[in-house]
Amino acid sequence: LAKTTQPISMDSYEGQEVNITCSHNNIATNDYITWYQQFPSQGPRFIIQGYKTKVTNEVASLFIPADRKSSTLSLPRVSLSDTAVYYCLVGDLSLLSGSARQLTFGSGTQLTVLP
Amino acid sequence: KAGVTQTPRYLIKTRGQQVTLSCSPISGHRSVSWYQQTPGQGLQFLFEYFSETQRNKGNFPGRFSGRQFSNSRSEMNVSTLELGDSALYLCASRGKTNTGELFFGEGSRLTVL
Numbered sequence A: 001l002a003k004t005t006q007p008i009s010m011d012s013y014e015g016q017e018v019n020i021t022c023s024h025n026n027i028a029t030n031d032y033i034t035w036y037q038q039f040p041s042q043g044p045r046f047i048i049q050g051y052k053t054k055v056t057n058e059v060a061s062l063f064i065p066a067d068r069k070s071s072t073l074s075l076p077r078v079s080l081s082d083t084a085v086y087y088c089l090v091g092d093l094s095l096l097s098g099s100a101r102q103l104t105f106g107s108g109t110q111l112t113v114l115p
Numbered sequence B: 001k002a003g004v005t006q007t008p009r010y011l012i013k014t015r016g017q018q019v020t021l022s023c024s025p026i027s028g029h030r031s032v033s034w035y036q037q038t039p040g041q042g043l044q045f046l047f048e049y050f051s052e053t054q055r056n057k058g059n060f061p062g063r064f065s066g067r068q069f070s071n072s073r074s075e076m077n078v079s080t081l082e083l084g085d086s087a088l089y090l091c092a093s094r095g096k097t098n099t100g101e102l103f104f105g106e107g108s109r110l111t112v113l
Helices: none
Strands: A008-012 A018-023 A029-039 A043-050 A055-057 A063-065 A070-075 A084-092 A109-114 B005-007 B010-013 B019-022 B029-036 B043-050 B054-057 B064-068 B072-079 B087-094 B108-112
Touching: A008 A018, A018 A043, A018 A084, A018 A109, A029 A063, A029 A070, A043 A055, A043 A063, A043 A070, A070 A084, B005 B087, B019 B087, B019 B108, B043 B064, B043 B072, B054 B064, B072 B087
Parallel strands: A008 A109, B010 B108
Antiparallel strands: A018 A070, A029 A043, A029 A084, A055 A063, A063 A070, A084 A109, B005 B019, B019 B072, B029 B043, B029 B087, B043 B054, B064 B072, B087 B108
16 A cells, blocks of 8 residues: 655745655555645646656646655646645556555645745 | 536535435546545545446445446445544546546535534
């Protein structure tokens, strides 16, 4: 079971780059790393997913070192609307492998963007 | 296309009662997973269903159960409710069987008195 650890909270200012790290020391071979954003009273929303190295999309980058024991979500030039809780999810997403693995969310990082 | 729909959105129960929550996934998605979210414990995985079979299960007592129907809709049931079961229950669906993002509903907020 890939237990994950994230910082509880982070503050940033508008326009800055924010990096949030998630530790997952016992990640398994088939586990993917996915990050979600959650606003109050809403379900989490997908940001980015990766397996190794670096992944980039239109909203974020995900850095995963070779040992895959941690991952870093990078949000470029944050704005006030990026204030939310960010979760990393580590787990074997395969529904066909036959393994009974849990999908483990981190405790979440409350990001507050200040003007 | 329509997103994940959860019903009811809010409900209040008393200790000892049971509750059934419903989740309709995005059309074409065959996987539905359930999560409990509380301020103290964060997002905790309950179980995941795919093609009417439970594929994964979290560390919750047997009072928490679920099922999935042939149309991929899912229900979860909590029996003998306890005060600590008060939480936001979220379900998510996904279309890909290997990776893929989870699409979450807005949740069902359960209050146990």
